[in-house]
Amino acid sequence: MPRPRRPLLTRDLIVETALALIDADGLGALSTRRLAAALGVQGPSLYNHFATKDDILDAVADTVTGAVDTSGFASRDWVVALRDWAWSYRRALTAHPNIVPYLAQGPGRRPAALAMADAVYGGLVRAGWPPARATHIGAALRYFVAGSALGSFARGFVEDPELYAAHYPHLRQAHRLAEHQQSVDEGAFALGLDALLHGLAADYAGTVGTVESARPNG
Amino acid sequence: MPRPRRPLLTRDLIVETALALIDADGLGALSTRRLAAALGVQGPSLYNHFATKDDILDAVADTVTGAVDTSGFASRDWVVALRDWAWSYRRALTAHPNIVPYLAQGPGRRPAALAMADAVYGGLVRAGWPPARATHIGAALRYFVAGSALGSFARGFVEDPELYAAHYPHLRQAHRLAEHQQSVDEGAFALGLDALLHGLAADYAGTVGTVESARPNG
DNA sequence: TCTCTAAACTAGCGGTGTAAGTTTTCATCC
DNA sequence: GGATGAAAACTTACACCGCTAGTTTAGAGA
Numbered sequence: 247m248p249r250p251r252r253p254l255l256t257r258d259l260i261v262e263t264a265l266a267l268i269d270a271d272g273l274g275a276l277s278t279r280r281l282a283a284a285l286g287v288q289g290p291s292l293y294n295h296f297a298t299k300d301d302i303l304d305a306v307a308d309t310v311t312g313a314v315d316t317s318g319f320a321s322r323d324w325v326v327a328l329r330d331w332a333w334s335y336r337r338a339l340t341a342h343p344n345i346v347p348y349l350a351q352g353p354g355r356r357p358a359a360l361a362m363a364d365a366v367y368g369g370l371v372r373a374g375w376p377p378a379r380a381t382h383i384g385a386a387l388r389y390f391v392a393g394s395a396l397g398s399f400a401r402g403f404v405e406d407p408e409l410y411a412a413h414y415p416h417l418r419q420a421h422r423l424a425e426h427q428q429s430v431d432e433g434a435f436a437l438g439l440d441a442l443l444h445g446l447a448a449d450y451a452g453t454v455g456t457v458e459s460a461r462p463n464g
Numbered sequence: 465m466p467r468p469r470r471p472l473l474t475r476d477l478i479v480e481t482a483l484a485l486i487d488a489d490g491l492g493a494l495s496t497r498r499l500a501a502a503l504g505v506q507g508p509s510l511y512n513h514f515a516t517k518d519d520i521l522d523a524v525a526d527t528v529t530g531a532v533d534t535s536g537f538a539s540r541d542w543v544v545a546l547r548d549w550a551w552s553y554r555r556a557l558t559a560h561p562n563i564v565p566y567l568a569q570g571p572g573r574r575p576a577a578l579a580m581a582d583a584v585y586g587g588l589v590r591a592g593w594p595p596a597r598a599t600h601i602g603a604a605l606r607y608f609v610a611g612s613a614l615g616s617f618a619r620g621f622v623e624d625p626e627l628y629a630a631h632y633p634h635l636r637q638a639h640r641l642a643e644h645q646q647s648v649d650e651g652a653f654a655l656g657l658d659a660l661l662h663g664l665a666a667d668y669a670g671t672v673g674t675v676e677s678a679r680p681n682g
Numbered sequence: 683t684c685t686c687t688a689a690a691c692t693a694g695c696g697g698t699g700t701a702a703g704t705t706t707t708c709a710t711c712c
Numbered sequence: 713g714g715a716t717g718a719a720a721a722c723t724t725a726c727a728c729c730g731c732t733a734g735t736t737t738a739g740a741g742a
Contacts, residue, residue, distance in 0.1 A: 250707080250721065277698060287721075290700070294720050299699065347565045350615040360632050368634035377637070379655070381648060386612075386656025390604075393611025397568040414578050416586035419595070430599060437597070437667075438604025444666055445659025468690065469738065495729060505690075508731075512689050517730065 254287055257295050261305045268306065268344045304356055307349040311358035313338040319369025324450075325443055327369055332387055332439050335362075339395035350392040374454045383446060390442060394435045398427060472505055475513050479523045486524065486562045522574055525567040529576035531556040537587025542668075543661055545587055550605055550657050553580075557613035568610040592672045601664060608660060612653045616645060 263284050267276050278299055279289040296302045315334040318327035339346050363384060370380035403410075403423040410417040423430055481502050485494050496517055497507040514520045533552040536545035557564050581602060588598035621628075621641040628635040641648055 253720065255720080278700080279698080288723080289698095290702095290723085291721055293700070347569065350611070351565060355627070357631075360628070360635065363638070364632035364634045371634065378651075381641070382652040382655040385648065385652035386608075386659070388615070389611030389652070389656060390608045391611070392615055393568070393607035393609070394604075396565075396614065397606070397610050409573070410578070413575075414582035416582045416589065417578065420581070423599070430603065433596075434600040434603035434607070437600040438607060438660060441604070441660050441663025441667060442656060443659075443663070445662035448662055449655075449659060471689065473689080496731080497729080506692080507729095508692090508733095509690055511731070 255285060255291060255295055257305065260285065260292060260295055260302060261309060264302055265306050265309065265342065265345070269342055273344050273348060303345075303348050306345060308356045308358045310338055310342050310345055310349060311356065311362060313341070314358070314362055316362055316365035316369075319365050319372075324370060324373035324375075325447055328366075328383075328387060328446075329439065329443060331366065332391055335388075335391045336395060336435060339391065343395060343398075346392070346395045350396055375450070376454075379453075387442070390435075390438060394431065394438075398431050473503060473509060473513055475523065478503065478510060478513055478520060479527060482520055483524050483527065483560065483563070487560055490562050491566060521563075521566050524563060526574045526576045528556055528560050528563055528567060529574065529580060531559070532576075532580055534580055534583035534587075537583050537590075542588060542591035542593075543665055546584075546601075546605060546664075547657065547661055549584065550609055553606075553609045554613060554653060557609065561613060561616075564610070564613045568614055593668070594672075597671075605660070608653075608656060612649065612656075616649050 260281070264276060264281055267281060267284060278292055281302075282289045282292055292302070296305070313334075314331070316327075316331050318330040322330070339349070366384040366387075367377075367380050370383055371377055375383065403420050407418075407421045410420045414420070478499070482494060482499055485499060485502060496510055499520075500507045500510055510520070514523070531552075532549070534545075534549055536548040540548070557567070584602040584605075585595075585598050588601055589595055593601065621638050625636075625639045628638045632638070
């Protein structure tokens with residue numbers, strides 16, 4: 247097949263299909279030939295639109311990150327904005343868990359990740375946090391969200407009572423974690439996020455200072 | 465070469481060499497042939513000692529996790545124990561950052577990870593936390609530590625001022641993050657960990673209750 | 683001493699990312 | 713309107729990947 251009358255591929259179509267394949271079969275199952283086959287095309291044709299496979303994955307990661315909502319930093323109290331952002335961030339990642347390990351390794355040059363960092367940092371500084379602190383807070387929350395989306399704690403346990411009872415005295419109930427995977431992970435996230443925000447609020451009261459500087463939109 | 469007089473390979477030697485290669489060249493650069501070559505052997509010989517490449521990586525992950533110190537839970541106040549554990553955990557992971565993405569995806573059947581979970585959970589329950597809460601707390605801290613070791617926040621930024629100034633108004637100083645990578649990541653970790661523990665302590669005071677139940681070794 | 687297993691080997695399969703070169707279509711400029 | 717050059721598909725091919733199969737020989741146990 248020579249050059250077709252209307253292009254068979256576009257960057258968006260490739261990214262969309264790649265994400266669907268990753269969601270369905272995992273990151274390891276995505277090869278350029280399989281992706282191309284899903285698009286009705288031969289493998290190397292993808293290289294007319296992307297330079298490398300990693301470029302494709304970067305674009306996929308960018309669209310996933312693009313779904314994160316940071317609008318709260320523009321109008322809400324910083325604690326509320328952080329909480330809303332963290333939950334939105336987590337939802338965006340857990341909607342596509344298979345891409346998370348790739349995504350979590352370097353926000354660098356990806357526009358959506360930069361825009362997110364920009365909004366968070368800007369919002370915190372505007373709320374009165376010193377720049378260095380704002381950087382640390384944004385990073386700390388990113389650690390927490392990425393870690394929670396990456397390694398489901400509960401998913402790691404197997405549904406086999408005997409495996410744990412023998413050697414790990416306190417894990418007698420661990421096999422039940424597998425059943426309640428989602429609620430355990432969400433509960434742990436909720437608990438940890440609340441604790442983090444509580445601690446940050448205390449820090450804010452102590453270092454940034456008075457009540458009047460904690461205005462919602464400054 | 466037939467069977468040698470003394471075995472050229474042992475599981476420990478394979479694991480040790482694999483970890484060294486991963487540290488030096490990254491997870492992606494570890495192939496069975498390269499690993500075997502580093503051991504002075506042909507590729508498939510490894511399969512006399514491990515069933516699959518993933519088995520090798522699991523063993524590597526287990527030795528890395530094995531370096532985490534949970535001894536604090538046996539003798540110290542739970543807040544101190546959590547803090548010491550989290551830092552030890554982080555040190556163990558950041559000593560071998562390239563294996564972290566593999567390691568963070570499922571503690572499941574790996575003995576060292578199970579022993580760690582057992583110690584943490586047991587220590588928290590002994591301190592008076594309800595079992596479900598103890599599970600959540602352990603998971604939340606794991607999220608935070610794994611996230612911090614996985615995606616260095618600072619490493620993702622490039623040392624090019626112009627890249628950020630144009631589109632991201634608040635990230636004008638972001639290129640400087642690359643220089644101070646380690647201190648930024650450690651600072652963010654310290655801040656986040658302290659906030660988390662502060663929040664948990666407040667929760668403890670509110671739900672678990674009185675002062676006398678917060679005894680160090682119960 | 684005989685036998686079986688262990689631990690190395692070689693050969694090879696199907697799959698991977700991607701480079702190189704080919705063909706044809708479309709858009710653009712004289 | 714015909715020439716030109718880029719675009720977008722193709723085929724072929726390379727080096728590498730994880731892993732299987734079968735072979736050879738050393739050592740351990742009956």
